[in-house]
Amino acid sequence: MSLFRYLYLRLAVLILRGLVKLRANINPSYDYIQHIPSRDSGRNIIAHAYYQPRSESENYKPSPVLINFFGCGYTLPLHGNSSQFCREISQKTGCIVLDVSYRLAPENPFPAQLHDAEDVIKWVLAHPDKFDPSQISVSGFSSGGNLALSIVSSKFTTEVFHSVIAFYPGVESYRDPGTLVAPQPGGRPMPPFILRVFFGCWIPDGVDMRDPRISPGLADAERFPRNVLIITAGYDSLAEEAERLAEKLRVDPGRNVVAERMDRCNHGWDMKAVPGTRDWDLRCKAYDMAVEMIGTENLREGRRSSS
Secondary structure (H helix, E strand, O other), X not given: OOHHXXXXXXXHHHHHHHHHHHXXXXXXXXXXXXXXXXXXXXXXXXXXXXXXXXXXXXXXXOEEEEEEEOOOOOOOOOOOOOHHHHHHHHHHHOOEEEEEEOOOOOOOOOOHHHHHHHHHHHHHHOOOOOEEEEEEEEEEEOHHHHHHHHHHHHOOOHHHOOEEXXXXXXXXXXXXXXXXXXXXXXXXXOOHHHHHHHHHHHOOOOOOOOOOOOOHHHOOHHHOOOEEEEEEEOOOOOHHHHHHHHHHHHOOOOOEEEEEEEOOOOOOHHHHOOOOOHHHHHHHHHHHHHHHHHOOHXXXXXXXXXX
């Protein structure tokens, strides 16, 4: 990358981060902070942990877990913006939810984020006394959705994960942002300029954008878990590529693939939805679909009844 291009991207990110700082109101209501060892000596990965108190009979049993990756275009400091989702999932499924603060670009370009995700999952797998190894799910929003789909389809066997959930992810990062069109006219699709900044910061020069770890839409279908939920938005220019991935995965009759487009919704609509509005109703619908996909509510009830 030339010095001029690097400085241009850094300046663009600084401006975007400044705007986020002025406008974002992120107050996550997590229960505790989990420090997870990184592969890098002396460094920990921070995760906000959400959990529901368990009955005495459940306390000695490993808990189902959801590992969540927040949305940020891989560049913006928005850890905690999916706090409401994490809390709701924890309350309705009994999962411990780990909302992971992965590293940001351009300071830490690809594959730093994938390494952080891999380290967190390996840490969870190394603690079967705390986390039920048969009930590990992964979720993500936007860039976090890309990361969730990438990590489950590239670094582990399909048996590791119970399910993967992705909200409005980009999965074909090799496409020119200027050619992307939302499936429904209107709304506020992400400007191509913003997407180019995100991709330019995240992917170093010389890296193949068709690498399935970057564009999980190109990953082999058999690499994905059995349970897959993909939520898209009608006004989002990333919607159709995510929907193509869902169709690709549906070819396997043994896989439970659910894909739903939320009509007349913008990218990230659920983060700003207000109770009593149409956006809120669709947010509730999408989050309930995630609860159903994780499918641990009945498991938790079963534990109670058998104790």
